[in-house]
Amino acid sequence: MEAQSELRQRFRGIVALYAGAIRRLAAVYVPNAADRDDLFQEILLAVWQALPAFRGDASERTWLYRIAHNVALTHQRKNRRASDREASLDCAVSDSRPSVDVRKLALVELVSQLPLEDRQLVVLYLEGLSASEIEKITGIRAGTVSVRLTRIRQHLAAALHRPGVTP
Amino acid sequence: MSEQRESPDELQEHWQRQNAPEENIDMTVEQVLEQDRKYQASARRSDVLAAVGALVFLPLLLLASATGKWPEVRAGYGLMAVGCGITAVALWLYHRLNRHAPGRDLTVRDHLEQSVAFLERQATLLRTSTLWCGLPLFLGVLLFGAGIWIHMSKLVGALFAGGSLLPLIGSWHMNNGRKMRQIAQRRTRAEDLLRRLA
Secondary structure (H helix, E strand, C coil), rough: HHHHHHHHHHHHHHHHHHHHHHHHHHHHHCCCCHHHHHHHHHHHHHHHHHHHHHHCCCCHHHHHHHHHHHHHHHHHHHHHHHHHHHHHHHHHCCCCCCCHHHHHHCHHHHHHHCHHHHHHHHHHHHHHCCCCHHHHHCCCHHHHHHHHHHHHHHHHHHHHHHCCCCC | CHCCCHHHHHHHHHEEEEEEECCCCCCHHHHHHHHHHHHHHHHHHHHHHHHHHHHHHHHHHHHHHCCCCCCHHHHHHHHHHHHHHHHHHHHHHHHHHHHHHCCCCCCCHHHHHHHHHHHHHHHHHHHHHHHHHHHHHHHHHHHHHHHHHHCCCCCHHHHHHHHHHHHHHHHHHHHHHHHHHHHHHHHCCCCCCHHHHC
């Protein structure tokens, strides 16, 4: 009973610390608010279920983002609508002409429009994780992460400064 | 150049400023714990259903196969009992497999690789289930119909066999096909993402 209450306290601490980050992550993976809430809950549920086995081999932050991204990816594979949206957004990004819609989008929307593999990296970067931490989460080598992030950052910075975009 | 106007820190600042509503921590924690309770209850329900299948239908079918009027009917009940038993074990295995999906605290790449292997195992289980679950059931029903055909009435025997087998095989085929398509779609997406992450 005591262990359960201790676990609950640890979980409460994690929610207090990372709820905002998880909500931001959910926002770039799923299109609408209801689905986003579902994904947010799903991630927290996975964290709660994995918590008893967490022995602190990795940092809490790395461990949490691993779970969050894996749950988000599984959610997306199961959710056809999200996947369809991803396909259409991938097409939009590959078209480099600045459109009126793109100008109006803020940073979260710009990130949502990136291809999934870039989106994963940039979300982690934007949350303040280093390339080596991102390697521990995604399994992509830190060098590759840095190269990709440079390209994505340039794309985002340019898009944010197109006329009409207010971050 | 416009690309250089936004420093990395500014991007991170913009990002972390957005989309951060005030969170009611206690309410969120309660919701998650409630969801967990529901999840555990639903897992228990699946186990109970598989156990009920084994504990109720199996003895009934075995009893019928021991006391059946004609040998064909007895053999039919016997085969249905075998199919029913294997189905109960397969359902239990399937749920167990679902509950032992790849751990979520792996790296994204490892998780995707394990997901592909896991989906492959699920697909194999489903693909072969027609042979070792469905076949005894279908043959059992057919033998039952044959018993009626031989000892009672050809028309009733044919109607029974056709009327039972067609919907049974049809729903089995549709159900398996739907699940196989879902698994194949998820596997394709996982493999596609793995390629893109490489």
